Amino acid sequence: MGIAIIVLLILGGVAAWVCKNDKTARLIALAVTAVDAVLAVVMTMNVASGGEQVMTFGSGFIEQSIRIGKIECFMACIFGIIGFLIVWASMSMISHDVEEKLIPFYYFLVLALLGTLNAVVFFESMIGIFVSIELSSFAAAGIVIVKNQTENVHAGLKYLSLSILGSSLVLMGMVLLYVATGSLMITGIGAAVQGGGFMGSNSAYVVWAMALITGGVAFKAALFPCHIWLPDAHGTAPSPSSATLSALVLKAYIVFYMKMMFRGVGFEIIASSGIRTLLNVVMVVGVVAMICGSLLAIMQTDIKRMIAYSSVAQMGYIFMGIGIGTEFGLFAALFHILAHAVTKSGLFLVAGSVIEQTHNRDLTKMGGLGKLMPITMALFTIGGLSMIGIPLFVGFNSKWNFATGIVDSANYWLLIPLSISALLNALYYLPVVIRAFFGQEAKEMKEPFASKERPVKDLLPIILLAVGVIIFGVSAGPVSDFLHSGIELLTSIGH
Amino acid sequence: MNVLLIVPVILPIIAGLYMLKRNFTDRKARERYVAVNVIGNAVIVLLLSFFMDGSELTLFKLVPENPVMFKVDAMGGMFASLVALLWILCIFYAFEYMTHEGGENRFFAFYTMAFGIMMGISFAGNLITLYLFYEFLTLITVPLVIHSENKASTTAARVYLIFSISGATVAMMGIAIIAVTGGTTAFAAGGVMSGAVQGATALQIAYVCCFFGFGVKSAIMPFHAWLPTASVAPTPVSALLHAVAVVKAGVFAVARVTYFSIGVDALRGTTAQMIVLAASLITILYGSAMALMQQHLKRRLAYSTVSQLSYILFGLAILSPEGYVGGMMHLVGHAIVKITLFLCAGAILYKTHREYVWELKGIGKNMKVTMIVFTVASLALVGIPPLPGFFSKWFLTVAAFDSGSTVLAIVGTVVLAVSALLTAIYLFSICVNAFIPGEGFDMKAANEGVSDPNRYMTVPLVVLAVAIVVFGVLVGPITRLMAL
Numbered sequence: 013m014g015i016a017i018i019v020l021l022i023l024g025g026v027a028a029w030v031c032k033n034d035k036t037a038r039l040i041a042l043a044v045t046a047v048d049a050v051l052a053v054v055m056t057m058n059v060a061s062g063g064e065q066v067m068t069f070g071s072g073f074i075e076q077s078i079r080i081g082k083i084e085c086f087m088a089c090i091f092g093i094i095g096f097l098i099v100w101a102s103m104s105m106i107s108h109d110v111e112e113k114l115i116p117f118y119y120f121l122v123l124a125l126l127g128t129l130n131a132v133v134f135f136e137s138m139i140g141i142f143v144s145i146e147l148s149s150f151a152a153a154g155i156v157i158v159k160n161q162t163e164n165v166h167a168g169l170k171y172l173s174l175s176i177l178g179s180s181l182v183l184m185g186m187v188l189l190y191v192a193t194g195s196l197m198i199t200g201i202g203a204a205v206q207g208g209g210f211m212g213s214n215s216a217y218v219v220w221a222m223a224l225i226t227g228g229v230a231f232k233a234a235l236f237p238c239h240i241w242l243p244d245a246h247g248t249a250p251s252p253s254s255a256t257l258s259a260l261v262l263k264a265y266i267v268f269y270m271k272m273m274f275r276g277v278g279f280e281i282i283a284s285s286g287i288r289t290l291l292n293v294v295m296v297v298g299v300v301a302m303i304c305g306s307l308l309a310i311m312q313t314d315i316k317r318m319i320a321y322s323s324v325a326q327m328g329y330i331f332m333g334i335g336i337g338t339e340f341g342l343f344a345a346l347f348h349i350l351a352h353a354v355t356k357s358g359l360f361l362v363a364g365s366v367i368e369q370t371h372n373r374d375l376t377k378m379g380g381l382g383k384l385m386p387i388t389m390a391l392f393t394i395g396g397l398s399m400i401g402i403p404l405f406v407g408f409n410s411k412w413n414f415a416t417g418i419v420d421s422a423n424y425w426l427l428i429p430l431s432i433s434a435l436l437n438a439l440y441y442l443p444v445v446i447r448a449f450f451g452q453e454a455k456e457m458k459e460p461f462a463s464k465e466r467p468v469k470d471l472l473p474i475i476l477l478a479v480g481v482i483i484f485g486v487s488a489g490p491v492s493d494f495l496h497s498g499i500e501l502l503t504s505i506g507h
Numbered sequence: 508m509n510v511l512l513i514v515p516v517i518l519p520i521i522a523g524l525y526m527l528k529r530n531f532t533d534r535k536a537r538e539r540y541v542a543v544n545v546i547g548n549a550v551i552v553l554l555l556s557f558f559m560d561g562s563e564l565t566l567f568k569l570v571p572e573n574p575v576m577f578k579v580d581a582m583g584g585m586f587a588s589l590v591a592l593l594w595i596l597c598i599f600y601a602f603e604y605m606t607h608e609g610g611e612n613r614f615f616a617f618y619t620m621a622f623g624i625m626m627g628i629s630f631a632g633n634l635i636t637l638y639l640f641y642e643f644l645t646l647i648t649v650p651l652v653i654h655s656e657n658k659a660s661t662t663a664a665r666v667y668l669i670f671s672i673s674g675a676t677v678a679m680m681g682i683a684i685i686a687v688t689g690g691t692t693a694f695a696a697g698g699v700m701s702g703a704v705q706g707a708t709a710l711q712i713a714y715v716c717c718f719f720g721f722g723v724k725s726a727i728m729p730f731h732a733w734l735p736t737a738s739v740a741p742t743p744v745s746a747l748l749h750a751v752a753v754v755k756a757g758v759f760a761v762a763r764v765t766y767f768s769i770g771v772d773a774l775r776g777t778t779a780q781m782i783v784l785a786a787s788l789i790t791i792l793y794g795s796a797m798a799l800m801q802q803h804l805k806r807r808l809a810y811s812t813v814s815q816l817s818y819i820l821f822g823l824a825i826l827s828p829e830g831y832v833g834g835m836m837h838l839v840g841h842a843i844v845k846i847t848l849f850l851c852a853g854a855i856l857y858k859t860h861r862e863y864v865w866e867l868k869g870i871g872k873n874m875k876v877t878m879i880v881f882t883v884a885s886l887a888l889v890g891i892p893p894l895p896g897f898f899s900k901w902f903l904t905v906a907a908f909d910s911g912s913t914v915l916a917i918v919g920t921v922v923l924a925v926s927a928l929l930t931a932i933y934l935f936s937i938c939v940n941a942f943i944p945g946e947g948f949d950m951k952a953a954n955e956g957v958s959d960p961n962r963y964m965t966v967p968l969v970v971l972a973v974a975i976v977v978f979g980v981l982v983g984p985i986t987r988l989m990a991l
Contacts, residue, residue, distance in 0.1 A: 400672065401679075402646070403569060403639040411676075412570050415683035424712060427680040434676040435669065442668055446653070446661065455656045489568045 025123030082498030109250030178231030236301030251364025295335025301328025379453025396441030523620030556584030578632030674723025681716030698770015724757030742853025833902030840895030
C-alpha cells in the first residue's frame with residue numbers, strides 16, 4: 013500500500029503538470045491528496061491490526077525494500093491529511109503568489125514532494141532513501157522558486173545548495189555504515205550493530221557514520237546553526253509552500269534520522285557507546301536552537317519570517333527529544349512532529365491570508381487587525397496559544413511530554429531551557445494577538461468590522477487545522493498510545 | 508460522579524461568551540443579565556460547597572494518568588464560597604463604577620467568565636486541572652487589565668502576561684516532576700507521596716518550582732513587579748482580581764501543592780523549605796516598606812497586597828497544621844479587608860478623581876461612609892483585636908514558635924511585628940488625615956464637590972465592613988472549619 017501512495021502522488025503530479033490548465037491542475041491536486049489521505053488512514057488501520065508491511069524488490073546490491081510500521085503510518089497520515097488541508101487552502105490562495113501559467117507546474121511539484129517525502133519515510137534501503145531525499149530536496153526548492161521573484165530564486169538556491177550539502181553528508185554516513193556492517197538496510201545495519209561484540213571493534217565507524225548523518229540531517233531539518241536557509245526559504249515562499257515546508261518537509265528527514273538512530277543503533281547501544289556523546293551534542297544543540305530560534309523570532313517584524321524562526325526553535329525541541337535518547341524522549345519528539353505540523357501549517361496559512369487581504373507583512377502595523385479579520389486572528393490566537401503550550405491545545409501535551417521525558421531521564425537541568433523557551437514563545441506570539449484585538453488602534457478602528465475577512469469556505473481548511481489543534485490538545489491519549497506501540501515496533505528489529 | 512460540579516465552571520463562561528456575541532446596549536438589561544448569572548452561580552457554588560462535600564467529576568484525559576477532574580473538599584469549598592460572595596458584591600459596585608470607564612459589555616463578559624475559571628481552580632481535583640484553569644485565568648483577565656486600552660494599560664497587560672505565563676510554566680515543570688516521581692497529581696489531605704520518595708531531591712526541586720511558579724501570581728519577591736503595574740486597571744478589577752481572585756489563586760495553588768500533593772512530611776526541614784520561608788519573609792518586609800513609600804493610593808494598596816500575600820505563604824511554608832490554619836485565616840481575612848480598601852479607593856477616585864494620598868486630607872468630612880469603612884478595614888489589616896488580622900497573625904506567630912526552630916520563631920515574630928508597624932503607618936496616616944487634617948487646614952476647599960457615592964457603591968462597602976467585624980466575632984467556628 014505504501015508504494016501505491018508514492019506512485020499515486022507522483023503520477024498525479026505528472027497529470028497535473030501535463031494538463032496545462034490551472035483549474036484542472038487544482039482539481040487533480042485536491043483529488044489526489046484527498047485519496048492519499050484516505051489511503052494513509054486505511055493503511056494505518058491495516059498496520060495497526062496486521063502488523064508491519066514489508067515489500068522487497070530487486071536483489072543483491074540494488075535490492076530495495078519498503079517497510080511500513082506504525083511510525084511510518086503516523087507520518088503518512090500527517091503527510092496525507094495535513095497535505096490535503098494545505099492543498100485545499102491553496103486553492104483560493106495560490107493565484108495570489110504564483111502566476112497562472114505556472115500553477116500546473118506548482119501542483120506537480122507539491123504532489124511530487126509529498127510522494128518523495130512518503131518515500132523517504134517508507135524506504136528502509138539506503139539507496140531508496142537517498143534517492144528520495146535528493147528528489148524531495150529539488151521539489152522542495154522548486155515550490156519556493158516557483159513564485160518567480162528574485163528573492164525567491166535566491167532563497168531557493170540557498171536552500172538547494174545547503175540541502176545538497178546535507179544530502180552528501182548523509183550519503184557519506186551511509187557509505188561508512190555499509191563498509192562497517194555490509195548492509196544497506198536499516199534493519200540489516202541494526203542487526204549487525206546490535207549483535208554481540210560488534211561495537212567493540214567497529215565503534216568508531218558507527219559513531220563517525222552517525223555523526224555524518226547527524227550533520228547532514230541538521231542541514232536538511234534546519235537544526236540551528238544550520239538553519240540559515242530556512243527563514244529565507246519559508247519566509248519568501250508562497251504561503252501554502254511555507255506551510256508544507258515547515259509542517260511536512262522538515263519532519264521526513266527527522267523521521268529518517270530517528271530510524272537510523274533508534275532502529276539502526278538502538279537504545280542499549282546508545283546508552284553504552286560513543287553515540288551517547290553524539291546525542292549529548294544533539295541535545296545541547298537542540299536546546300541552543302530552542303532558545304536562539306525564539307530570540308531571533310522576537311527580533312523579526314515580518315510575520316512570515318517570525319513564524320519561520322519559530323520553526324527553527326521547534327526543530328530544536330525535536331532534536332532535544334532525540335538527544336535525550338530514551339523512549340520518552342523519542343516519544344516526545346514524535347508527538348511534537350504532529351503538534352508542530354498541525355499548528356505551524358495553520359499559522360503559515362493565517363499569515364498568508366493576512367498578507368493577501370491587507371498587503372502588509374509588517375507585524376508592527378497589525379494594530380486592530382482582529383477587528384478587521386476576526387476569524388483569521390482567532391485562528392492565529394489558537395495557533396499562538398498552542399505554541400506557547402497552554403493546556404487544551406496540542407502544544408501543551410507536547411510540552412508536558414518533553415517535561416516528563418526530561419524528568420524520567422533525570423536531566424533536570426533541561427527543564428530550565430524548556431521553561432525559558434515557553435516564555436520566549438509567549439513573547440512573540442502574544443503581542444501580535446494583543447495588538448490585533450486591544451489597544452489604541454483597535455479602539456479607534458473606524459472601518460466596518462470584519463470588512464477584510466476572507467469567506468468562511470476559504471478559511472475552512474485552516475479552521476479544520478485549528479480544530480485539530482484542539483482535538484489533539486484535549487485528547488492526546490489515542491495518538492500517544494499508538495506512538496508508544498509504534499516506538500516499540502520501531503526499536504525491536506528482526507521481525 | 509456528580510455532573511452538577513461542571514455547572515459553576517461552565518455556566519459563567521457560557522454566559523460571558525453569550526454577552527460578547529449579544530452585545531447588550533441597554534444598561535438595565537445587561538445588569539439584570541449579569542446579576543442573575545453571577546448570583547445564580549454563587550448560589551450553586553454555596554450549595555455544592557456546603558452540601559456536596561466529597562463529590563467528584565472526571566471529565567477527560569488531558570495527559571496520561573491525570574484526567575481533568577473536579578472534587579469538592581473543605582479547602583476548595585471554602586475558597587469557592589469566599590470568591591463567590593465577594594464576586595456578587597463586586598459586580599454591584601462595578602455596575603456603578605464602570606459607567607465612567609465605558610466598554611461595559613466586554614468588561615462584564617470577561618468579569619463573568621473569570622468567575623467560572625476561578626471556580627475551576629477552587630474545585631480542581633488534581634494539579635493538572637488546577638494548572639489548566641490557572642493558565643486560563645491569566646488569559647481571561649488580560650482584557651480586564653487592558654480595559655482602558657491606553658499605553659499604560661497595554662504595558663501593564665503585557666507585563667502581567669509575561670510574568671504569569673512564565674510562572675505557570677515553571678510551576679508546570681514542578682508538576683511534571685511530581686507526576687513522574689510521585690506517580691499522581693491527585694489531591695489528598697496530608698499529601699499523596701508514598702514513603703519511598705519522601706525527601707527526594709526531585710521533590711524538593713518540584714516544590715521550589717511550584718512555590719515560585721505559582722508564587723508569581725501571589726507576587727512573591729522577586730516576581731512581584733507585575734502587581735503594582737496592573738493597578739492601572741479599573742478599580743473593580745484591582746479589588747477583585749488583584750486583591751482576591753488572581754493573587755489568591757496563586758496562594759491557593761501553593762497550599763494545594765504543599766498540603767495536598769507533596770505533603771508536609773516530605774518537605775519539613777529541607778533546603779526547599781528554608782528557601783521558600785526566606786523568600787516569604789523578605790517579601791513581607793519589602794512589600795510593607797514599598798507601600799509606605801508610595802504616594803499613589805492604589806499602588807500603595809497594591810504593595811500592601813504584595814506584603815500581605817506573603818503572610819499567607821509564610822504560614823503555608825511553616826509546614827504545620829497551625830501554619831496552614833494561620834495562612835488560610837489570613838487568606839480569607841485579607842481577601843475581605845483588601846477588597847474593602849480597594850473599593851474605598853475606587854469610590855474616592857470615582858467621586859473626586861483623586862488618586863494620591865496627599866489629596867485625601869480632610870476628605871472624611873463629606874465622604875463619611877467611605878472613610879469610616881476604610882478605617883475599619885485599616886484596623887483589621889493592621890491586626891487590632893478582635894478584627895480578623897489579629898487572629899491570623901496570632902496563629903502565624905504560634906505556628907512559628909511551635910515549628911521547633913528558634914531562629915524561625917524569632918525572625919518570624921520580628922518580621923511580623925515590624926511589618927505590622929509599617930502597615931499601621933501607611934494606612935493610619937490616610938485615615939487620620941482624612942478626618943483630622945490638622946490646624947489651619949482649609950476643610951471647605953478639600954471637600955469641594957466631594958460626597959459619598961450612591962447606594963450601588965455604599966451598600967457593598969457597608970456590607971463588607973460588617974463582614975469584617977462578623978468575621979472577627981465568629982473566629983472560633985471559622986477556625987474549626989479551616990482546620991486540615
